Each structure stands twice: as structure tokens, then as C-alpha cells.
Amino acid sequence: MDPRTTLLDCLRETIHLTGTKKGCDHGQCGACTVHINGRRVNSCLTFAAMHQADEITTIEGLGEPGRLHPMQAAFVEHDGYQCGYYTSGQIMSAVALLKEPCGPSDMDVKEYLGGNICRCGAYPNIVAAVQAVRRHSLL
Amino acid sequence: MAVDTGNNTLIGKPQSRIDGPVKVSGQARYTSDYSFSGMLYAVPVGATIARGKLLSLDTKAAEAMPGVRAVFHGGNIGKLYRASFLMADLVLLDEKRPPLADNDINYFGQYIAVAVAETFEQATAAADAVEARYAAERPVMNFDLLRGTELKQSDHRGDAVKALAGSPVKVDEVYSTPVQTHNAIELHATVAVWEGGNCTLYDTVQGVGNHQLVMTQRLGIEREQMRVITRYLGSGFGGKISAWGHCCLAAAAARNLDRPVKLVLSRRQAFESAGHRPATQQRVQLGASAEVKLVSLQHDYVNTTAMVEDFTEYCAEASPFLYSTANMSSSSALARRTIGAATSMRGPGAVPGSFALESAMDELAYQLRVDPVALRHRNEPALDESMGIPFSSRHLTEALNAGAERFGWSQRTPEVGSMKRDGLTLGWGVAVAAWGAGRFASSATVDLRADGTARVSCGTQDIGTGTYTVLAQLVGERLGIAMDRVEVAIGDSNLPAGPLSGGSLVTSSLVPAISRALDEASQRLVTAASLLPDSRWSKARPEDLEVVKGRLGLKANPSGPALSFSEVLQQTGVRSLTGTGLSDGTILEKPKLSKHCFSAQFAEVTWQPEIARLRVSRVVTVIDSGRIINPKAGRNQIVGAVVMGVGMALFEGTEYDPRKGVALNSNLADYVMTTHADTPDIDVIFLDCPDFEVNELGAKGIGEIGMAGVAGAIANAAYHATGIRVRELPIRIEALLKRNQTGRELKKEPWQTHPTTKTKPQPHRANDSPDAPS
Amino acid sequence: MRAFTFKQVARQEEALLLSDAHAGASPGEVRFIAGGTTLVDLMKLNVERPSVVIDINRLPLDKIETTPDGGVRIGALVRNGDCAHHPLLQSRYPALSQALLSGASAQLRNMATTGGNLLQRTRCTYFRDTVWTCNKRVPGSGCSAIGGANRMLAILGASEHCIATNPSDMNVALTALEATVHLQGKEGERSVAIDEFFHRPGTTPHIENVLRPGELITAVSLPAPAPGSRSLYLKLRDRATYEFALASAAVVLTAASGRITHVRLALGGVGTVPWRAHEAEAALLGKGPSPEIFRRAAEAVLQHARPQSENGFKVELARRCITHALTTAVAGGGEQYGS
CATH class of the missing domain: 3.90.1170.50 (Aldehyde oxidase/xanthine dehydrogenase, a/b hammerhead)
Structure with a gap:
């Protein structure tokens, strides 16, 4: 492994897990969000070589058509995307958010998802999807 | 054949995207995958x-x-x-x-x-x-575009100059918009x-x-x-x-x-x-009578273009027909700059053009002391005065009324800074816009299959607008099958030539092509009836048969026996039959009717002068764009357009350093775009007035019209809140700091009397590149 | 990106030895990597070009502990997100928590570390793009920001060699909270007051702090909060989140019997370093809180402002930021995300 290879490029070009996307390559859009040991990070700003012993979860690890993760299903239900390119990052952030000390309001969710840019502007539907999952998990 | 829209089960109903599951699971394959x-x-x-x-x-x-x-x-x-x-x-x-x-x-x-x-x-x-x-x-980099540029007239009627001179009330201002970059993620x-x-x-x-x-x-x-x-x-947004x-x-x-x-x-x-929306500078001159009628409208503009490429941002496209006025003119020119080629970006022309014209209309309303909605009502045209032809469908008056009602516009007090809520100053603004409607030439095929599924093929693509789903709706509706029984094949140039995803024209172009493909497939199903074992079908004359909702039946007995298309194909031993549909484009035709979509945008901003914070809190957007095939995706698209409009109003602009001509904020941290947290409450109203002159479902496009008008409405709201008329986008904090917290002009800053840090030009030493500018 | 040798270390001594082995190399040849959010970013831009990168993420520097004097010690590898959400820090040092939460995004905060944040490099465009001259990047090459696009840049503490802003929010809060930075070098440990940690650019803008080659930041400690004090962080910027400050203020304040008995004020987004506003503090101390006193305090610090061609507005913005932060602190308020 070339030490220069970021975790993002390793996932996409070496392991061919292409669900994680590159949108800016500088930690400015959130499309590359994955979980490392259960915490969300920007995979474009860390070298793959730094994570040999870490557990890395990508969008492919959440669910697939036919057995979607509740957050993935909520994004479909609430139309929480348009082009879908940034969607993996939004969902990885949203799933991580469920375990973070995020307040209950829509404004809290908007702040916690602030690091995931959606140029299509599907933001309200994304927030609706996240809130639906949170409400359901409270029941 | 027009679909009976009264009995639709798929069209006009909110549908989840058929490509949703692959998109949310990382399985949808984008180019770099x-x-x-x-x-x-x-x-x-x-x-x-x-x-x-x-x-x-x-x-x-x-x-x-x-x-x-x-x-x-x-x-x-x-x-x-x-x-x-x-x-x-x-x-x-x-x-x-x-x-x-x-x-x-x-x-x-x-x-x-x-x-x-x-x-x-x-x-x-x-x-x-x-x-x-x-x-x-x-490099050639100045953005004072109108100065010294010779403009060429493109539209005119009456004598706008003379009429303006005779107008008791006038607005004459210059509005600027910066280079904007698409930044699809x-x-x-x-x-x-x-x-x-x-x-x-x-x-x-x-x-x-x-x-x-x-x-x-x-x-x-x-x-x-x-x-x-x-x-x-x-996504692409034109880029x-x-x-x-x-x-x-x-x-x-x-x-x-x-x-x-x-x-x-x-x-x-x-x-x-890879392209950008060019910078524009627009001069708008309006003259009005004391009776609140526009008597003169001039819209002149210059946009940047590359040194060796021509690109016109048609800022005044809507100006000749948006309002009624006897005297109108517009002119334009290109300003060559050492930046890359400009290209279309969401609502090219209409989006910056509406910002300028609608800001000027707001200024006029204040001068006339008339409500901005009333001003627009007063100047609503009966027909397209630029060509002297009727509109195919124009419901801007209803749009303004519906938006005003939902927004609570009647509560607006016009004085600057006069409205408060929870300790915040509110500003309310309105703007309208228009965008052309039409079709690209398109073709498509639909295969009916013996297993009861169908396949629709078209060389178009889904850029995030929901084209996969719209195609499944169109075919599923006519064939009476669920959307998951429709396979949609797009995104491949080997497929029948389909429309380009641009100009908000895909859906309106696809409707007739798909309809004709289904007509042909239905006709072939009728023909296939002669091969059926049951003589009731094989002996029937083709003209006595019809296909309704994918079922072959007798015209004379609509509620009588019928065979599904899969039964027909199974019984005749045919795996599939194909219908092809072609539809013509409208781009080059000489119109007999003026075909457009319209929007009315209402925006609320909150203003906290104590920390110079302006935020957009609420937008009501009313879209008059025919029938909406999938309101779920359609609403989402309009919301997204508003989100981009918020960015245009407050954040976005590609900045260049004139010394090297390099874009300085060419990244997603410094080119500021709307985040989740900047997104206002957005209320979308579709008037849902079908325009059957565009296609048999009355569907028009929505992607561009949703953004046009948003920046103007926000700028007008910002004025209402702050008393500061910002004519140069984006509306940034520095513009809003020109007055003190109680609204008075600021006195000279103490630092302005100090000598500033030395700003003598630094030598550009060729340390890491041999390209030091002269 | 330049090719480099990648090393991982598990113990502090190993890290110091490794960096010492390259002691003769030119500055920037050897870099420790923790969160990577600044370093990887700048390596991709060819602004940082190390030949050796030492991964220190496995060092045991990730604890938050109380100290005998009633303060707290935050390990250099504590992630910004963990620091922000730590109950003790949230309750006793809200300005720090708010400053951290107002910065970057949740993902970046999960990566970025306390030590790394102290070393965050400027966002000055001319520093980040190698087509420009920059005294910080290439000493003596000239400052392209002066006379360039300098809207985001400093109005306090600049020199004719550099006007770059320190972009950190955390550092502003740490400055108001009078933090101490703990360092470990091959000669041993030393501690530096945060006010003395950062160098103003002067004639050597490439030297940004007191760190010696090969030295590691091991922790940041905070003294016990002043009795009865409140603290908060207020950040002003163009959009609502995920953006660097145009102006920010961290305030620590105690008011008793109608008088300000203790106050610390630091500014962000306006200085070449996190800006401790000593003159403002002096103007406030012992006075009864009032809009007029707050304005005077703001003037006391902003009289030194030397704006550039595009950032004159920051003087007025900082004035409003300071007065609003002080007003809010006295009223006992504060915004959840510091913005």
C-alpha cells in the first residue's frame, strides 16, 4: 500500500467498495463519511495505513436492497436525496448521529448534519428521514 | 392519446423513487465507480x-x-x-x-x-x-462589466427611453451577480x-x-x-x-x-x-405612472465570457413578456475575461435576470408606496406583448395570490424594520420569474413482455430529478401494472435517442414519446389478437378492439371480457413486442403560443443587527408549471432549488485574484454553499394547472423555475428588514454593516483615519513557478 | 503529494527518538500525524511536504483528567468531539465546549485532536495555493495576501510580512480560559502559557509557535474556573455552520454586587493569533456592566486594528461580537453551538 493512499481512495480504488464517494477530497463536503470503530469520520483526510487494526463500516455494510437499514429505508420513504451521490455520506452521518448527544429538535439535527453538503438541497427530507428513525427508535 | 387523468393511480401521485434502494445502499454506480x-x-x-x-x-x-x-x-x-x-x-x-x-x-x-x-x-x-x-x-479580470461596453439591442417595442423620461416615478439601478460554480457533489x-x-x-x-x-x-x-x-x-445543474x-x-x-x-x-x-455561470451586470430602468402602471421597462446587461468562447446569459429573456408595458427594450453584450468557458447553470439567464428585474420592481413599489404584490397584479399582461400572442397557460396572478395567502402577506407592514418576532427583526420580500417550456426531440421504445413486465428504453439520463421513476410511472399507468413491473433502461447512448437533461425539458419531452411508443405497442397487441386461440379475439376486427390499462378488450363492451397483455403474449407464444415513439422538439419552431412556466417566491429573513446576522427563515414558493407527474420528487426538486437560491442570495460567488486570474475559493470550504443548518422552512405549492399545449399530460419542467426569483425575494426581504438595498450578490455581512444597529449610517471608523498596513505591491519572486506576472 | 515514509509508534519515547533521528532535516521534513485534518489536507495541496510521517495516534494521550488544583488536563490526542461533549468540560468550561462545537463538522471533530487543533494552520488562500508567494510557506518570498483578497484575514497582530488569521475556535476559548500547553522534547518536559504559545508573524511568519523541532504536545491543562464565573463562545460567520469565523469571542466573566470582578476576553477570526484582549479586560474590570462599558472595552482592543483593503468590516463586526458576547455573558446566556 502506497502510504499516500487515503482511506477513501483505498476503499474505492483498491477494495472496490465504491459506495463511499469523493466530492472534495479535503473534508469539506462529507460525501466520504465512514465509521471507524463506530465513529463517523471523513475518509478523505486519513491515510489507509493508519487504520490497519480498525473496524471500518461503509454504506455497503449497513444494508442492501431487500434488507435495508432503517435509516436507508427512511431515506427512500422520505425522498432524502435527489442525485444520490452524497447520500452514502448523509446516511453514514445520520446513523452515527443516533448514538451522539444530539438534541431532539430539527435544528439540532441540521447542526449535527452540517458537515454533509447536499447540492441538490434535499435537506428537509433528509432531516425528516432522520427524525422518523429517531422517533421510531424511541418507541 | 390523452391519459384520463381522473383515474390515475401512478401519475400525479407521490411516488418513492424506483432507484432509491440502490442509491441508499451505495450500489448505484456513478462514473468514477x-x-x-x-x-x-x-x-x-x-x-x-x-x-x-x-x-x-x-x-x-x-x-x-x-x-x-x-x-x-x-x-x-x-x-x-x-x-x-x-x-x-x-x-x-x-x-x-x-x-x-x-x-x-x-x-x-x-x-x-x-x-x-x-x-x-x-x-x-x-x-x-x-x-x-x-x-x-x-489577465483581463475586472468585473465592472457595463463600463465602456457597447451593447446591442435585442428586444424593443414602443419608445422606452422617451417613455421613461416622461414617467413621474423612475428606478434606474445596476445589479450585479458573480461567477457561480455548479459544484455538483x-x-x-x-x-x-x-x-x-x-x-x-x-x-x-x-x-x-x-x-x-x-x-x-x-x-x-x-x-x-x-x-x-x-x-x-x-447531478449537474448544467455543468x-x-x-x-x-x-x-x-x-x-x-x-x-x-x-x-x-x-x-x-x-x-x-x-x-468545467464551466460556471458567468458574472453579470445589469442595468434596469423602470418608469411608472402615478396609477401604478409600468410605462417603460429597459433591461440591459453584460455577462462575462471566455477569451475565445461565446456564451450569453440571457438575463432579459423574461423581461419582454413578464409585465405589461407599452415601451420596452433590452440590449446586451459579452465581456471577454481570462476565465474558463461559461456554461448553463440552473435557470441560465432567468435566475440572475429575475434578481435584477425583481429587485428593481421592489424599489419601484417602495417609490410608489404600493404593495409589491399589488404592483405585480396591476401590471399583469393579458398576452405575451413581446410577440403579440397568447400564453398557452399563465397563472401568475393565482400564484401570487396563493403564495400571499399561505405566507400571511396581508400582515406585512411595509416600513423598513417594522416587523418583529421573538426579538428578531423580520423582512418579507416577493419576486416572480418565468422560464420557457417546450420539448426536445425524443424517441423511446417500450417492450411488453409475456411475463407481465414491461421495459422502457430511452437514451436520456436521470440527473437526480427522478427520471427513472417518471418513466416507470408513465409506462405503469398506461399498462395498468405496478412500477416495479417496469424495467427502465436509460443512461446509454446505444438506446433510442432521448432528451438531454437540461432546460427542465426531460419530462415534457418524454411524455409524448412514451405515449406514442405505448400507442404503437397497443396497436401491435391488437394485431396479435388474430393469433389468439379463442375465436372471440382471433375473429374480431382490429378496429373493434382496444387496449385499456394494458388489457385487450372490445370497444363495444368496455366492462366485458379482457385479456392482459401478458395473457395475449403467452397465448400467442410471443416473448415480447415493441412499440417505438417519436416526438418532435419545439426548440426551433416558430411559436403560435407563448409557452412558459412561472413562479412566485415569498421569503422571510430574520435580522439581528446586534450581531449583523441575516438568515432566511421561511420561503413559500408557488410553482405554475403544469401537471406534476411525481409530486414527491417534484416537491423535493423545488425545495432544492430554493436551497440553491438561498446560497445565491447570501453565500455564493467564485472570486478571482486579478493579478493572476486564479479562482481563490475553488474548494467547498471557501466557496460557501447552503448547509442543512441554513435551510429555511420551505413550503411548496404546485398550482397543478396542466398545459396541454406542451404535451398530452400538461406537464412542464420545474428544475429551473424553482430557483428563479428566490434570490430576488430574499434581497427584497433583506431590504425590508435592514433598510439596506444590496444590488450586488451575494448579500454579505459587510454590506449589512453599512448602518449602525439602529439603522443610521455609520460614521467614519477610527481606523479609517489611521494609515493602514503597508500595501505596497510585494515582489512576486519566481520561487516555485516561472510564471510571475509582469 | 510527495512520497513519504510512514512510521507508527506506540510509545512517546519512540516518537521522540524517531523525530530526533531526522533532527538535521529541514523544517517540515518530519511531521507527526494525529487526526490528519490539517496535515493531510495540506499535503494534498503540496503545502506540507514531509518525507517522514509519524503516526502518534496510538500514544496514550487521550485522557481527560481532573487536576489537584481543581483544574483539568486534556490529553493531546483527545478528539475535539470528545472534548466538546465531556460532561465536566461542558459544565465547567462551556466556552471551550461551545467553541469546539462551533468548529468544523461532527466528522472532523471526531478526527481532530486537541494538540492538532493548537497547530491548525491558517486558511489564508495564498498560503494554501502554491502558485502564490507566501512568507509563511516560503520565507522571504513575499505576502500575496496584502493587496489581495483579504476579507477573511487578520486586523490584529499582522505585520507587513503576513496577515494570516489563526483559524481555530478552540484556541480562542483556551486563551480566555488561560490554558497551559504541555510539551515533551528529548530534553524533557516543559509547560507554556497559551498566551505565549503562539508567535505573531513579525518578520518570521513561518514560525507560528514555540514548539521546537521534534517536540510533542502532550496535553493542555486548564486552571479551576474562577469562582462564580460564566463562560461562553460567540462565533459570527457567513453561514450557520461548518465555516470559519469572521469574528468570534470567548468570554469568561464574574459579576458580583453589580461589578465585573473577573473577566477574560479572547477574539478569533480577527487576529494572527488567538487574540487575548487585555486592554478590554482592563476597561471592564471593576465596572458595572452596561452597553457603554462594553463598547468602551471593544474600542480598547479594536483601536489597534489595522484593516486591509477588504476586511475593514471586521472592525465593526468584532465590536458587535464583543459587546453581544459580554451582554450575553452578564445575562447568563449563551448559544448552544456557539454561533
């Missing part, structure tokens, strides 16, 4: 001057680096041709000059070479190692694969057919040798219509090395060499 055995990575090298000559390139060090397979430049890449750009070819291409064509440098980042290596890291390092020598000239990418003389391009494009045509011309091959695939596109230079570099590199090549532009490169 493709990899092939033996694939190389290409990274372009951009010029580090904005104007001048490339004197020499030194690629030796780069070529000697590990994993590097080649560094291509003008001297060794092989022939790349200029593409034709005659309207007759319907080729859309905003940078006609092929990359590496000569040694003239016309903008910063213009490609001068491309490095190709075994890995992305190696190719990136090699691209960085290419050394160039230039003879640099001073998906980076531009091309994966090029050659087999024999045939080239397949997996590419990020808004028109697979257009791209196929352009790229065959660029590469000098025949159409059947070129296939373009865009199964999923990470992925043109085949930009990097597509040629990837295709040529793959051809030369006989290996697949992947090229993904960096975000910075996309700012420099």
Missing part, C-alpha cells in the same frame, strides 16, 4: 497563468517517476478536433476549442498536459512534477475504455446522446464506434452538459496507451475548466 482490469489513472495539468503563451514543457522528471506510463501534451496526444456547433446538429458545447490545441493560454487552469500512471497517487505526483515555462500577459469524471477502434466512455454527462456526438467529432471516429454510459449522475476538455484527455490517453483510463477532476479543476 467503474474500474477495469489494467486501468490507469490520469491527472490533468493546468496552466498557472491566465493569459499568455506556453513556451515549453519539461515532462522528464514526471515521466521518470514510479508508475508513470505517459505524460501527454499538445505534441504527443494525437489529433483532437474542434466539434461542430451548428444549431442544426443540436450539439451543446460551450468550450469549442479542443484541449492542448495550441500554446495560447486563455485562462488559469487551462489544460497543458495530462499525466497517466498506474495509481491515482502516482499520477497526481507526476502531474505536480510537470514544469512549464510561460510568457505571461496581464459528484466530481466530473471520465472512464475511457477502447476495444479495437471502439470507445466506451463512462462519463458524468447530462446528455449521453449529445456527448456521443461531440466526442465522435472530437476524436474523429464514427458514431457507432462511440458509446457513452451514464447510469447514475451525481455536465458540455463535453469538457478532460473527457478528451481521458479518451485520448486510453487510446494512445491501449488501456482503460480513469480521470476524475479535482474540485479545483472543476472550478477552473
